[in-house]
Amino acid sequence: MSSSQTAPAAPGRTARRRVLLTRTLIGTALVWLSLLAARPLLGGRVWWWVLIDLLPPLALVVVPLALLTAGAVLLLRPRRGLLREGRWLTGLAAVALIVAVPQSGLNLRALGGQEPPPPGALKIMSWDTLEWAQGNDPGHFHRYLKQHRADVYLLQEYMEIGDGEPVPVDDEDRLRASFPGYHFAMAGELLTMSRFPIEEQTVVRARLPEPETSWDDYWDIRVLRTDIVVDGTEVSFYNVHLPDLFYLGASPFSAEFYRIVADLDHRRTAVLKALRADIENNDNPKVVAGVLNLVPGSGALRWLDGLTDAAHSSDSLYPVSFWVGKPQAWRLDWAFSATGAKAHGYRLTDPEGLSSHRAQEFFLST
Structure with missing residues (x-):
């Protein structure tokens, strides 16, 4: 050899x-x-x-x-x-x-097809706007909102970033001009717009540690409940933005990164507990929608047990909302219904470069 x-x-x-x-x-x-x-x-x-x-x-x-x-x-x-x-x-x-x-996060119900919404169903849009129109063409931003023709808008991040900190934004005059006849509820960075009268707006507050920021409401207000009367029925809409999963501003090789992750998790759990308590004491038909910053299968979703995931009415086998323009692999944006409210035709729509999150759209019957 x-x-x-x-x-x-x-x-x-x-x-x-x-x-x-x-x-x-x-x-x-x-x-x-x-x-x-x-x-x-x-x-x-x-x-x-x-x-x-x-x-x-x-x-x-x-x-x-x-x-x-x-x-x-x-x-x-x-x-x-x-x-x-x-x-x-x-x-x-x-x-x-x-x-x-x-x-x-696989939606096997999509294999059975979509049930069409009944006549008179409301159109709902929930969207993380990613710092409102900051850095984008304001005209494009407002046209994007208007083209959805929603009866109720649940919008997150009605804010801007100034000197590295979140600060309030005042776009109310232009919004009222773009959406004549709509009713508005605002708290912190949450904005709800409704074609129907808003009977009451309530901030669902949790016991949270004092934030180190000049705008406390950004950290403290994470759930805005609006009770809206639709054809004689009062429906509660919970506009939600839970704290992020982690903070990119700190190195994962630093102790600060893990301290912040632990703090954000504590805040997220506290808000979920407060949200759950409010839901259990509310007999209205209800919708919970927004950026939950939770992934499918997360144990934290147990706080929403008993509510129906609106994505069950989607024709997408794998609905994901984040990260638009990057590997789209996560669903961080959610919508739920309960107590006689039912979602139809749920879909996640392209934000046209205005946000890293897809917008949630669905119809609602009660």
């Missing part, structure tokens, strides 16, 4: 490598299944779980699907000593896949 030729690996060594690889895949399946089982238990309860939730939700399905494929190959082409491992891998991957689907 020439010295330039390489001798084939010994059969025993090759078999050991196959066993090692298969057992590594089994270990991966066990770890993944444990992660999936822990999400509903730890999400929203321990602050550091937020960092795990930053994983694109669709990956929760992709990984067990790949492991299931590998297990199926082992079963269909069994090798000596690997049949048992193949069964273990296939079984664990199948269970992980079943657990992952409800957490992944």
Whole structure:
């Protein structure tokens, strides 16, 4: 044999490598299944779980699907000593896949088609405007709002950034000119506009630590409830903007980054508790919509148990709202209905370069 030729690996060594690889895949399946089982238990309860939730939700399905494929190959082409491992891998991957689907944001109801909205249904728009029209053409911004022709607008980030801090914005005169006859409710950076009379507006307040900012209302006001009378029925609309998951202004290699993540998680949970309490004491038909900054399958969504996700009425198999212009892999914007209110035809629309969030649109019947 020439010295330039390489001798084939010994059969025993090759078999050991196959066993090692298969057992590594089994270990991966066990770890993944444990992660999936822990999400509903730890999400929203321990602050550091937020960092795990930053994983694109669709990956929760992709990984067990790949492991299931590998297990199926082992079963269909069994090798000596690997049949048992193949069964273990296939079984664990199948269970992980079943657990992952409800957490992944996949909307399997889309396969059944959309139910058309009934006559007289209201059109609702909820949108994170990303610092209002700052940095954009104001004319384009207002045309974008008007073209949706919504009966109720739930808008977040009615604000600007000045010297690195959020500051109030005053665009009321132009809004009233663009939406004649509409009624307005404003608090902090939340703005609700309604074609129907607003009977009452209430800030749903949580017990929060004092913010280190010149505009306290930006941090303290995260839920604006407006009670709107529609054809004799009072409907409560909750305009929501929960705190972000993390802060890009600090390095993830610094202690400050993790301190801020923990603080934001504390604030988010406190607001969700206050929101839940208000919902439970409110018998009106209701809508909760806005930027929840929660991903599908997050344990923190338990605070909204009993409400119906408006995306169930979407024809999109995988509705995502963020990050427009970047890898669109996350749904951070949500809409829910309850107590006789029902959403129809939910969709996420292109913000035309005005925001990194897609706008939520749907029809509502009561």
